[in-house]
Amino acid sequence: QVQLVESGGALVQAGGSLRLSCAVSGHIFSMRAVGWFRQAPGKARNFVATINRSSASDYVAESVKGRFTISRDNAKNMVYLQMSDLTPEDTAVYYCAMTDYDGPSYYVRSDDYHYWGQGTQVTVSS
Secondary structure (H helix, E strand, O other), X not given: OOOEEEEOOOEEEOOOOEEEEXXXXXXXXXXXXXXXXXXXXXXXXXXXXXXXXXXXXXXXXXXXXXOEEEEEEOOOOXXXXXXXXXXXXXXXXXXXXXXXXXXXXXXXXXXXXXXXXXXXXXXXXX
């Protein structure tokens, strides 16, 4: 059974940094792309970053490019989102997700992800 559990969300001041972690159970982790999404109050869930199964390629949304970095550790079944230079606009619930598609690609659409965590709250104060 696949489970994803995010951690690391917190209240932080603008300009600060946070690292989100996602622990993924199950033996397929190393064969699947993973991603991070976020949802602000009253808004739709949006793509943040994704990384393919081997870490050979990744992609981040334009809104966070240069500030957020996604990484993974297949030996530990972990995914990370390093966030820096945070702004109040980054305030949201952040979700970790994993696709069930087998292959070397990464994915940016939420419809391409089949397993989701419960989310972790990130609040950035001005």
